[in-house]
Amino acid sequence: MSNSIPIEIWQKFSVASFLTLAAMFLFIPLAHRLKLLDFPVGRKDHASPTPVIGGLAMGVGIFATACLFHFNLGLGFLNQDLIAFGVASGLLIVIGQLDDRFDLPWWLRICVQALAAIITAIWGGVRAENLGSIFGDSPVSLDMWSIPFTVFATVGVINALNMIDGMDGFAGSLGLTALIMLGAAALYSGNTRLAIDIAILCGAVLAFLYFNLRLPWRRRAKAFLGNGGSAFLGFSIAWVAFRLTQSPGHPVTPALALWLVPVPLIDCLVLMTHRIRQGYSPFKPDHNHLHHLMRDAGLTPMRAVLITCAFSFICGVTAASALRAGFSDGVLLLAFLALLVIWYWLTARRARALTLLSHLRANSKAQTSAQATDSARPAR
Numbered sequence: 498m499s500n501s502i503p504i505e506i507w508q509k510f511s512v513a514s515f516l517t518l519a520a521m522f523l524f525i526p527l528a529h530r531l532k533l534l535d536f537p538v539g540r541k542d543h544a545s546p547t548p549v550i551g552g553l554a555m556g557v558g559i560f561a562t563a564c565l566f567h568f569n570l571g572l573g574f575l576n577q578d579l580i581a582f583g584v585a586s587g588l589l590i591v592i593g594q595l596d597d598r599f600d601l602p603w604w605l606r607i608c609v610q611a612l613a614a615i616i617t618a619i620w621g622g623v624r625a626e627n628l629g630s631i632f633g634d635s636p637v638s639l640d641m642w643s644i645p646f647t648v649f650a651t652v653g654v655i656n657a658l659n660m661i662d663g664m665d666g667f668a669g670s671l672g673l674t675a676l677i678m679l680g681a682a683a684l685y686s687g688n689t690r691l692a693i694d695i696a697i698l699c700g701a702v703l704a705f706l707y708f709n710l711r712l713p714w715r716r717r718a719k720a721f722l723g724n725g726g727s728a729f730l731g732f733s734i735a736w737v738a739f740r741l742t743q744s745p746g747h748p749v750t751p752a753l754a755l756w757l758v759p760v761p762l763i764d765c766l767v768l769m770t771h772r773i774r775q776g777y778s779p780f781k782p783d784h785n786h787l788h789h790l791m792r793d794a795g796l797t798p799m800r801a802v803l804i805t806c807a808f809s810f811i812c813g814v815t816a817a818s819a820l821r822a823g824f825s826d827g828v829l830l831l832a833f834l835a836l837l838v839i840w841y842w843l844t845a846r847r848a849r850a851l852t853l854l855s856h857l858r859a860n861s862k863a864q865t866s867a868q869a870t871d872s873a874r875p876a877r
Contacts, residue, residue, distance in 0.1 A: 516557065589729050650829035661764050675734050680707070
């Protein structure tokens, strides 16, 4: 890796952060005028109407950064895969904003998500073509199932991020965690172009989180992702994962990608399975997502964010270390399925899951109390 690569990563990360911050400051008052707000009604428990322009601001920051650097270097038009990504992302953001405003039917959102996946798969050439060596030494080729699988996986990741977006800073922080690990994997595999593109995404998400996290000087979020933002973030993660795992020159096993986005995927798959077994639609809204359980167990939003992001990092590092130690792709897949089964068993009885999560709250409080006691002791 040349010394100029980290410099370009930091440059694009910084510019994307700055432009997204500027877009957020511009769009928040505009959202109040246009009623692009999430109102605290029904199952929603935030305190006041909140702008849902996170996805729009991130999209502006990301694509303005990409165009600025591309044309400034005299490279002409953007690459076809980036143009396809931009068109598909714009479609998701627009439909998401309309959904936030008018509450569109779920089947229409799914159709648009599938269309976005088809655009990047066919026009952009970013799609799943093999599943890695999950059943032996030879990669499992998808052949004619490449496009259908790409659409299925993309729609799945989009909805996993959308479903887990129910607590200040939760979905955005987990998305940023996933992108950081995907970027690290790209750098490790030598795929520097992808790592630079991921840096732009990370810069935009981090800037958005400044407005979305609960901070010591702010008791609630100033802006939400909105359905357009969560769809855009989930779509971006899927797009990055395909580029990472389907690159012939810098191969990374697809099984690793599961371990880089563990919390949203496990929460989505397990909860939809519970709903189907109970005779409900898999898209039926309820209060049984992980963030609901953590809230009901007494965890604050920031503590929930820190715990789940730490868990995600541990999962990603452990899986990567297992691959380096010689474990096969199939073992990684089986371990992920085992984690799914464990969480399914825990959440089959809500009280059991709450008991486990309340221990996390108790341990966190005990550690905080011990640190406060230590800091209060006089120096010797």
